[in-house]
Amino acid sequence: MNFLRYRVISVVVSLVAGLLLGIAGPLAGEWDGPIAVALHLTFSGGWSWAAYAFLVGYFSRSKIESALLSSCGLTIGVIAYYLYKHISPLAPVGMEYGAPSEGLSSRIITWGVMAFLLGAPVGLLGYLARMPGVRGLLFRLVVPFVAFYETSMRLTMEADRQGPMVGATWQVIRLVAVAVALALVVHAVRSGWQARHPRQPSIHIGEPVTPASRVRSGADRTSE
DSSP: OHHHHHHHHHHHHHHHHHHHHHHHHHHHHSSSSSHHHHHHHHHHHHHHHHHHHHHHHOSSSSSHHHHHHHHHHHHHHHHHHHHHHHHHOOOOOOOOOOOOOGGGGHHHHHHHHHHHHHHHHHHHHHHHTSSSSGGGHHHHHHHHHHHHHHHHHHHHGGOOOOOOOOHHHHHHHHEEEEEEEHHHHHHHHHHHHHHHOOOOOOTTTTTOOHHHHHHHHHHHHHHH
């Protein structure tokens, strides 16, 4: 019973997180101020959606569960995203909204199908990222690489047409992605080194050491 309850809770949490991700970006875009702009750009970026699918797969109990939950969660997020934009069709900083209502269903279907198809492999990568050491390093670097690549492309192609806060947010995201990637590499290398060179028990100078023969003889007397 406890196992079934845990599985149900994990599924519900994953899907609700996808729903919240879908409305977080456009909701933050309705507010004013630099923090709201940064939050909107963060939750509306493709890398944050990839990070969601990756984390769902990372905490899943099987490969099939990681693929299904990631796909379903992203699909729910896409539906919530476009429905919220349709209800509140504002144009936040750095995004062009105003999609006509007649194109709502086609956009939901198109992007929903893409989210479902792309969510499965990303979730599977998150599941494989649990492998310890260097074996899982390449999988753990997926999200930092996507974040770095996306923000670099946006800075090259879109930063000139946006405000300074938009470019600054993308710069910060890119720097954080590099820092996270370096931390993951250092941790993997260190873990691999410690696995190949386990620590030997240290013996302090002046501490008496009992010979192994005396230990065995004492054990024999105790057994007698």
